[in-house]
Amino acid sequence: MSFPFVTLKTISNHQDLIIDLQSSELALQGTLKIPGDKSISHRALILGAITQGETIIEGLLLGEDPRSTAACFRGMGAEISPLNSDRITIKGVGLANLQEPIDVLDAGNSGTTMRLMLGLLASHRGRFFCITGDNSLRSRPMSRVVEPLQKMGAKIWGRNNNSLAPLAIQGHNLTPIHYHSPIASAQVKSCLLLAGLMTEGKTTVTEPALSRDHSERMLQSFGATLEIDPSTHSVTITGGTPLTGQKVVVPGDISSAAFWLVAGSIVPQSELVIENVGINPTRTGILEALAMMEADITIENQRVVTGEPVADLRVKQSSLKACVIEGEIIPRLIDEIPILTVAAVFAQGTTIIKDAAELRFKESNRLTAIASQLNRMGAKITELPDGLEIVGGTLLIGHELDSYTDHRIAMSLAIAALMAKGLTTIHRAQVVAVSYPKFVTTLQHLIK
CATH class of the missing domain: 3.65.10.10 (Enolpyruvate transferase domain)
Structure with a gap:
């Protein structure tokens, strides 16, 4: 045949x-x-990098996007083992302890990397960051996360009225908000939850429909304090709770x-x-x-x-x-x-x-x-x-x-x-x- x-x-x-x-x-x-799973792989790398203690990830996607995420967080002080097997070890820097990088952070082709990181970086008071990506990523709109972060007090600058990368971020004390997202987007929701993780008080995101909830599940497993209301498609995070390293099977x-x-x-x-x-x-x-x-x-x-x-x-x-x-x-x-x-x-x-x-x-x-x-x-x-x-x-x-x-x-x-x-x-x-x-x-x- x-x-x-x-x-x-x-x-x-x-x-x-x-x-x-x-x-x-x-x-x-x-x-x-x-x-x-690409979404879970990104989130495991990100949360592992800002925990206290060691995180072990099994089954991590060894694709280009997670490699971009790992490279960015290595540039900010997290110790992440080489992505040459699907078992990865991370020694995190702890909450709010990412270092100011000596170079521009490169998210490659990964919109998840860029959008989720913006929430974390904007809430790192007193530190300056710059993030870019490849030609495709530099043409993708970031306003959907930049605008709600600015409502929290974030200082972010970029091309096209701060909507396109490269983006510069000056870490700042943020103010919690209740954000009613016009779209159901796990990236928007996750970005704001990560910003709220290091913001005093309660940050709430309400969506018009239910988006993927990997961030909520993983944040809770790492020790974050969340309140979830499925009836209104809302999730609330209480800032300031340290995260503890975990074993994650993707x-x-x-x-x-x-x-x-x-x-x-x-x-x-x-x-x-x-x-x-x-x-x-x-x-x-x-x-x-x-x-x-x-x-x-x-x-x-x-x-x-x-x-x-x-x-x-x-x-x-x-x-x-x-x-x-x-x-x-x-x-x-x-x-x-x-x-x-x-x-x-x-x-x-x-x-x-x-x-x-x-x-x-x-x-x-x-x-x-x-x-x-x-x-x-x-x-x-x-x-x-x-x-x-x-x-x-x-x-x-x-x-x-x-x-x-x-x-x-x-x-x-x-x-x-x-x-x-x-x-x-x-x-x-x-x-x-x-x-x-x-x-x-x-x-x-x-x-x-």
Whole structure:
């Protein structure tokens, strides 16, 4: 039986992912483990760096984004072991004891690193910090965290009316506030909770819908004092409580699992088991959306690991149906919308995705990126102001595509290419290392 030839080819300073579908006889079979959850990895590194004592992290994502976080905190005095295995040791500096760095902090491509750090740095009285990132990150809006921090008294300067990096921060005594966020954003919420961690009094964040709650869970496990009101989507932190080093076991990232859940659903005769996936209810929108599309997914071996619910996910190929994805589910699957768009291309009927304008401000404008590239392959996708309209059932043809230097776009296009006739080339595919360094080798191993 013939099957796709999948390889990375280095050209100049970038890599192209080439998928050459020589036969329609293709299946994905096997059991796999996915990289550690990126959101939890960031937060474990950040909190470990400001605790008293030692923090041990097992299962840390060894991608480029967590490496950026680790490098920033090393530059401010935390002792973090090399990220060359998934067991990391941190000796923290203690609360409010980050050192003034001798150089500019570089967040790389990581918006999480930059936005969460701003809350910490703004509350380090008397110290000066400057943070930047790569070309993509320097174009992403930071006003969503800068503005509420300024309401707390933060002193932050940057380009475009203090909304774009590089950003300069003068640490200052902050004042607690009750911030009503206009968007459900875990990054905004986490930034303000970290600012409140070192601010006398109670800082409260209220969201219009529930965003992922990894920060709340981890802050509590490290000893912070939090009050959570699920009925109003509010969380309050009381400042000044020291944190104590912990052991953190990072589950597999459901955002990474999403690529295999969709691949297993659309590629004929496929069956995959994805082990040790975090199924935090603030992140399981992808499972709910695929259930609405009638995907064949079974949740097995459910358990709790260091405060986070975990399970194995079994997926089999099925006939997907179109649906409408909107409202409060969106914050719980915002990172998975590119790969859900791929699923919708192979579903019967027309799928509508709404309330997702946030995607225009990620590593790329993800609505434009995924629609334009899939349309090049023959899909029928129309951009909406806040989402997409996807007509399912179209035949895809291999094409030259671009990743937009966005890891989730690159991987979503790779899954789509498994169902396209002919040769597909995805330019600048090395960006998958941001969150899934072994994505290509895993794909090669699963093809049967």
